[in-house]
Amino acid sequence: MSVFTSYDFQMMSRAISLAKRGIYTTSPNPNVGCVIAHGDTIVGEGYHAKAGEPHAEVHALRMAGEQAKGATAYVTLEPCSHYGRTPPCAEGLIKAGIRRVVCAMKDPNPQVAGRGITMLSHAGVEVAVGLLEAESRALNPAFLKRMETGRPLVQLKLAASLDGQTALANGASQWITSQQARQDVQHYRAQACAILSTSQTVIADNASLNVRWHDLPESVQAQYPQDQVRQPARVILDRQHHLTAQLNLYQQSGAVFTVSEHDADICVGLDEHHQLSLKALFDSLANQQQLNHIWVEAGATLARSLLQHQLVDELIVYLAPKIMGSDGRGLLGALGLIEMHQVMEFDIKDIRQVGPDIRVILIPKPINE
Amino acid sequence: MSVFTSYDFQMMSRAISLAKRGIYTTSPNPNVGCVIAHGDTIVGEGYHAKAGEPHAEVHALRMAGEQAKGATAYVTLEPCSHYGRTPPCAEGLIKAGIRRVVCAMKDPNPQVAGRGITMLSHAGVEVAVGLLEAESRALNPAFLKRMETGRPLVQLKLAASLDGQTALANGASQWITSQQARQDVQHYRAQACAILSTSQTVIADNASLNVRWHDLPESVQAQYPQDQVRQPARVILDRQHHLTAQLNLYQQSGAVFTVSEHDADICVGLDEHHQLSLKALFDSLANQQQLNHIWVEAGATLARSLLQHQLVDELIVYLAPKIMGSDGRGLLGALGLIEMHQVMEFDIKDIRQVGPDIRVILIPKPINE
Numbered sequence: 001m002s003v004f005t006s007y008d009f010q011m012m013s014r015a016i017s018l019a020k021r022g023i024y025t026t027s028p029n030p031n032v033g034c035v036i037a038h039g040d041t042i043v044g045e046g047y048h049a050k051a052g053e054p055h056a057e058v059h060a061l062r063m064a065g066e067q068a069k070g071a072t073a074y075v076t077l078e079p080c081s082h083y084g085r086t087p088p089c090a091e092g093l094i095k096a097g098i099r100r101v102v103c104a105m106k107d108p109n110p111q112v113a114g115r116g117i118t119m120l121s122h123a124g125v126e127v128a129v130g131l132l133e134a135e136s137r138a139l140n141p142a143f144l145k146r147m148e149t150g151r152p153l154v155q156l157k158l159a160a161s162l163d164g165q166t167a168l169a170n171g172a173s174q175w176i177t178s179q180q181a182r183q184d185v186q187h188y189r190a191q192a193c194a195i196l197s198t199s200q201t202v203i204a205d206n207a208s209l210n211v212r213w214h215d216l217p218e219s220v221q222a223q224y225p226q227d228q229v230r231q232p233a234r235v236i237l238d239r240q241h242h243l244t245a246q247l248n249l250y251q252q253s254g255a256v257f258t259v260s261e262h263d264a265d266i267c268v269g270l271d272e273h274h275q276l277s278l279k280a281l282f283d284s285l286a287n288q289q290q291l292n293h294i295w296v297e298a299g300a301t302l303a304r305s306l307l308q309h310q311l312v313d314e315l316i317v318y319l320a321p322k323i324m325g326s327d328g329r330g331l332l333g334a335l336g337l338i339e340m341h342q343v344m345e346f347d348i349k350d351i352r353q354v355g356p357d358i359r360v361i362l363i364p365k366p367i368n369e
Numbered sequence: 370m371s372v373f374t375s376y377d378f379q380m381m382s383r384a385i386s387l388a389k390r391g392i393y394t395t396s397p398n399p400n401v402g403c404v405i406a407h408g409d410t411i412v413g414e415g416y417h418a419k420a421g422e423p424h425a426e427v428h429a430l431r432m433a434g435e436q437a438k439g440a441t442a443y444v445t446l447e448p449c450s451h452y453g454r455t456p457p458c459a460e461g462l463i464k465a466g467i468r469r470v471v472c473a474m475k476d477p478n479p480q481v482a483g484r485g486i487t488m489l490s491h492a493g494v495e496v497a498v499g500l501l502e503a504e505s506r507a508l509n510p511a512f513l514k515r516m517e518t519g520r521p522l523v524q525l526k527l528a529a530s531l532d533g534q535t536a537l538a539n540g541a542s543q544w545i546t547s548q549q550a551r552q553d554v555q556h557y558r559a560q561a562c563a564i565l566s567t568s569q570t571v572i573a574d575n576a577s578l579n580v581r582w583h584d585l586p587e588s589v590q591a592q593y594p595q596d597q598v599r600q601p602a603r604v605i606l607d608r609q610h611h612l613t614a615q616l617n618l619y620q621q622s623g624a625v626f627t628v629s630e631h632d633a634d635i636c637v638g639l640d641e642h643h644q645l646s647l648k649a650l651f652d653s654l655a656n657q658q659q660l661n662h663i664w665v666e667a668g669a670t671l672a673r674s675l676l677q678h679q680l681v682d683e684l685i686v687y688l689a690p691k692i693m694g695s696d697g698r699g700l701l702g703a704l705g706l707i708e709m710h711q712v713m714e715f716d717i718k719d720i721r722q723v724g725p726d727i728r729v730i731l732i733p734k735p736i737n738e
Contacts, residue, residue, distance in 0.1 A: 161533070162533065162686065162688075162729070163529070164529075164533030164534065164695065168706050168708075169706075169707075172707070172709050173709070174709065175709070176709075307692070319531075319688075321714065321731050322712045322713060322714050322715065323676070323712065323713040324704065325699065325702070325704025325705065325712075326699020326700065326701070326703055327706075330533075330694065330696075331531070331533075331695065333694070334694050334696035335696065336694065336696060337694055338538075338539055338541070340537065340542070340544070340545075343530065343537075343692065343693045344693075345691050346690040347690065348690050351721070351727055356717065358727075358729065360531070360690070360727065
């Protein structure tokens with residue numbers, strides 16, 4: 001059990017703050033921050049900004065230079081031990097003469113998984129692990145889920161009136177929710193590795209499904225300059241090959257992956273209901289495409305299927321304070337339930353007002369079979 | 370323009386706190402608190418507890434006794450000037466030798482409406498009005514609405530799943546919302562002068578529609594002893610005379626008023642849709658029955674009609690974090706809307722979690738015709 005001083009806490013808090021600066025851009029890498037302190041002076045600091053660019057430790061070591069000798073490095077995640085797009089950070093810390101490394105948590109990435117810590121210890125560096133671990137885990141929920149389960153974190157977005165309608169009977173739906181709610185959606189898109197939808201939804205709205213910098217909240221724009229915008233990949237279920245190159249979807253920067261049984265960017269088999277297997281798709285997105293975090297914007301059919309297959313980590317529902325009548329189009333469509341114990345149940349994670357609307361974040365409970 | 374000291378503010382705040390003790394019991398009278406201070410000493414205080422019992426000023430004067438001479442009385446509402454069930458308080462204050470009266474607000478009751486203040490002034494008592502007026506108005510929203518408009522304050526309660534369903538297709542609905550939400554409903558019932566429902570709802574559930582002290586939140590029980598419970602009147606639309614004496618409704622204390630075109634406790638005519646006129650009913654409830662505050666618990670048909678007639682002051686919706694499917698029974702039923710500008714819109718007054726559920730308080734916006 002390591003003993004940490006209040007100075008250690010301060011330095012790790014600082015490293016966590018630094019890590020957050022990469023929140024929109026590090027995908028598929030984790031957000032990591034690093035502070036190097038010599039005595040009671042910060043001599044270096046850095047964060048990971050973008051895959052392919054230097055890790056947090058490299059920025060901090062560069063800034064510290066000769067002052068790294070005998071210093072303590074605070075890192076929000078175990079330093080890496082493998083040669084990827086950059087040399088291992090554990091080696092860099094050793095070479096720079098760092099005396100002590102404090103990590104908030106081990107890296108569950110099977111390519112690291114304690115080997116960074118071992119490498120440091122073997123070189124005689126004092127290593128302590130577990131300082132502000134919960135706070136550091138919260139930096140990377142999607143990365144950690146992928147590393148720990150082989151599946152991406154899935155957030156499903158729905159929007160409806162207070163009486164659960166997503167459109168009038170004739171399909172009219174512009175606009176149920178407010179501009180502020182739609183800006184909030186932009187903020188979620190900007191954090192995702194990919195946006196999942198269907199060709200039906202894409203074609204109906206000729207949707208771009210991209211991040212529009214001008215629509216991001218000002219507080220986000222301030223820390224995320226327009227020229228740095230990373231567009232999430234668009235993953236579109238298109239079993240019948242309806243997507244065409246003329247659609248707005250293809251007029252934007254950022255990758256588009258079509259999904260079908262064959263002749264698609266991602267080919268997946270069918271599930272027990274003869275639909276494209278969403279489990280197989282998510283396995284592929286996590287393991288082949290290295291996508292940590294999927295944001296789903298689609299219609300009732302895909303939403304229902306995701307929830308029924310228990311593939312949703314968080315349901316984000318925007319409710320407009322409006323009543324449209326039950327002859328409109330329902331949130332998930334008909335479910336054919338006959339007993340109350342069959343209804344889908346959720347725990348509330350967060351409720352708040354977004355502009356004139358309500359946003360509820362829900363965690364699905366296990367389904368009663 | 371009166372000038373108030375910080376001591377005046379303190380004393381009126383105290384009077385407002387005292388007034389709140391009557392919140393469950395004063396109907397149809399307003400909540401009123403009174404503090405009598407001599408120099409910097411409180412010599413008397415009181416609040417109005419129940420119609421027919423002494424007013425706040427009487428309690429405070431009794432407690433002050435001889436020390437009322439030359440003292441200042443702080444009252445949250447203008448002292449009354451008329452002989453009702455009790456003699457006028459203005460007269461009592463004069464006789465006791467009160468030197469100065471500070472009222473938070475004039476009483477809009479046409480039987481008072483400034484005459485209490487005039488009576489005091491004519492007797493040589495110094496009178497100041499308007500201290501903490503907004504806070505004092507907030508003690509009596511329903512009483513003030515009735516006095517100022519001749520209509521009661523109407524709160525409509527609805528409960529549904531997150532997708533706006535009030536029951537499955539076969540009618541199963543026990544329980545959509547949690548025990549905590551149902552306790553919250555008890556708290557609202559306890560504050561109402563009357564509960565409005567329909568014979569259909571009453572018969573379907575054999576509902577008592579009463580206040581069950583054991584189901585009130587503990588914080589309410591602590592200030593509202595079981596033997597003091599005032600049962601709101603039950604006002605039941607029963608056009609076809611379906612109610613029978615065997616129903617639970619009639620096995621409880623508290624008045625029941627049936628409503629129909631004829632042969633009922635309250636007879637009202639029909640509206641333009643050949644339904645019982647809700648406007649006429651509310652006029653009668655306010656002016657004949659002196660009911661300030663109506664809490665509505667009913668099905669989709671009455672709820673829809675109240676909203677469409679713009680007779681709802683507040684809509685209180687309990688949303689359970691559940692999805693039941695759009696083949697269930699919708700919040701207001703079908704509305705037949707064809708354009709988005711026709712949807713009913715609301716402003717959000719409050720959102721909060723109640724146990725595992727969400728409670729939203731909404732204020733209807735004027736309907737676009």
